[in-house]
Structure formats: C-alpha cells, structure tokens
Amino acid sequence: MKKIVIAIDGHSSSGKSTMAKDLAKEIGYTYIDTGAMYRAVTLYCIQHGFFEGEKIKEEELKASIHDIDISFRLNAETGRPDTYLNGVNVEKEIRGMEWPWKGGKKGGFLATLGFVRRALVAKQQEMGKAKGIVMDGRDIGTVVFPDAELKLFVTASPEVRAKRRVDELEAKGIPASYEEVLENVKKRDYIDSTREESPLRQADDALVLDNSHMTLEEQKTWLLEQYHKAIGS
Numbered sequence: 001m002k003k004i005v006i007a008i009d010g011h012s013s014s015g016k017s018t019m020a021k022d023l024a025k026e027i028g029y030t031y032i033d034t035g036a037m038y039r040a041v042t043l044y045c046i047q048h049g050f051f052e053g054e055k056i057k058e059e060e061l062k063a064s065i066h067d068i069d070i071s072f073r074l075n076a077e078t079g080r081p082d083t084y085l086n087g088v089n090v091e092k093e094i095r096g097m098e099w100p101w102k103g104g105k106k107g108g109f110l111a112t113l114g115f116v117r118r119a120l121v122a123k124q125q126e127m128g129k130a131k132g133i134v135m136d137g138r139d140i141g142t143v144v145f146p147d148a149e150l151k152l153f154v155t156a157s158p159e160v161r162a163k164r165r166v167d168e169l170e171a172k173g174i175p176a177s178y179e180e181v182l183e184n185v186k187k188r189d190y191i192d193s194t195r196e197e198s199p200l201r202q203a204d205d206a207l208v209l210d211n212s213h214m215t216l217e218e219q220k221t222w223l224l225e226q227y228h229k230a231i232g233s
C-alpha cells in the first residue's frame with residue numbers, strides 16, 4: 001500500500017498528540033512527537049548548565065547542538081514510543097510536572113532559536129524520509145514536510161482546551177485552577193503563533209479539525225476517512 005507522510009499541527013492541548021499516536025497505531029505508521037524533541041533539547045541544556053535564569057548560553061548550546069542525539073523507541077508496555085536523549089530514556093523527565101515551559105519559559109524560548117529549529121528540522125526530515133510516518137508539532141506541514149500528502153491542523157477553543165487540561169491534571173491527582181490553566185493556554189498560543197522562527201500557522205492546504213465539540217470516536221472516524229482519501233483507497 002502507498003505510504004505517505006501525515007503532518008499534524010495545531011494548538012497546545014488540542015489533543016493532537018493523542019490523535020496522532022492513535023492514528024499511527026491504527027494504520028501501522030511510525031509516530032514522531034516533535035514537541036518531545038524540543039523538550040529533550042531543553043533537558044540537555046538543564047543537565048549541562050546552559051540556562052542562566054531564563055537566558056540560554058547560546059554559544060555553548062551552538063557548540064554542542066550536534067552532540068544531542070534524540071531517538072524514539074517503542075515501549076512494549078505502553079505500545080507507544082519513548083523519547084531517548086543520548087541513549088537514555090527521558091520520557092518521565094520531559095513530561096514532568098514542573099516542566100519549564102509552563103507559562104512559556106525556558107522550553108518555549110528554545111523553540112524560538114533558529115539554530116535549534118534548523119538542527120531539529122533536519123533530524124525530523126531524516127526520520128520521515130522513508131514515509132509511513134505521522135508527525136505532530138507546530139511547523140510540520142509548513143516547514144518540515146511542506147509536501148506531506150496529508151496535512152491536518154487541529155484546534156479547539158481555549159476554554160475547551162483549558163477544561164481538558166484541568167481534567168487531565170486532576171485525574172493525575174494534581175489540583176489545578178481553571179483560570180490559571182486558561183491563562184496558560186492563551187499565553188502558549190500567543191508564544192507559538194507570534195515567534196519569528198516558524199510560527200504556528202495553518203498550511204494553506206491543511207484540513208482544519210476543530211474538535212471543541214467532538215468525541216474521540218468521532219475524531220477517529222473523521223481522521224481515518226481523511227487518511228483513506230489521501231492514499232486513494
């Protein structure tokens with residue numbers, strides 16, 4: 001069967017990662033979470049003392065950017081890929097509770113640096129060369145794979161996304177204030193879409209999915225339909 005590249009971009013907390021993972025599993029594609037790659041670079045910087053407060057020692061990071069090896073390996077227990085930084089599983093660390101880009105700090109800042117983006121985009125293009133991938137992020141359909149056969153842009157209202165995030169945190173036993181989370185969601189949207197380097201924007205040929213009022217099942221059905229259309233089956 002014809003293998004394609006599926007590019008999924010969209011707002012934070014829009015549920016695009018869950019969607020992308022489930023789709024990849026269903027159709028036997030490799031899932032690549034590019035947000036995890038930006039997170040892994042941030043972790044590397046923390047481990048190597050490259051942050052001074054919220055500032056980064058750019059020259060030092062530039063000098064070591066090609067020493068940062070990021071890969072994904074399937075976790076047999078979860079059936080999903082875990083992120084490895086220079087051979088070490090960092091999945092827990094990069095998803096951690098007090099993750100530094102809450103409020104768009106360290107990690108959000110790193111994603112604005114052109115040399116970091118260029119290095120990660122090159123790795124992402126290499127990972128997708130053989131096709132048969134579902135890649136999610138902010139710039140996949142616009143920068144990484146502008147020729148992807150299927151491009152999706154996922155969004156939901158900030159209020160719906162904040163509510164989902166609060167429910168998610170509470171399910172993990174982490175109390176969260178809706179107002180605070182909503183403010184955070186809006187801040188992240190602002191940072192993602194106003195940065196100079198590869199801002200989050202919808203590719204002209206992307207299909208938009210606003211899932212504010214959709215169930216997971218409805219989303220899944222819609223997504224599979226788009227996939228079958230794209231491969232012509």
Ligand code: DC
Pocket residue numbers: 012034035036038039101107108109111136137138139140192
């Ligand atoms: O989707 P996420 O929260 O895991 O992303 C982590 C950070 O990386 C966030 O600041 C957005 C940024 N990012 C990006 O700039 N480009 C991508 N392709 C993926 C994520």
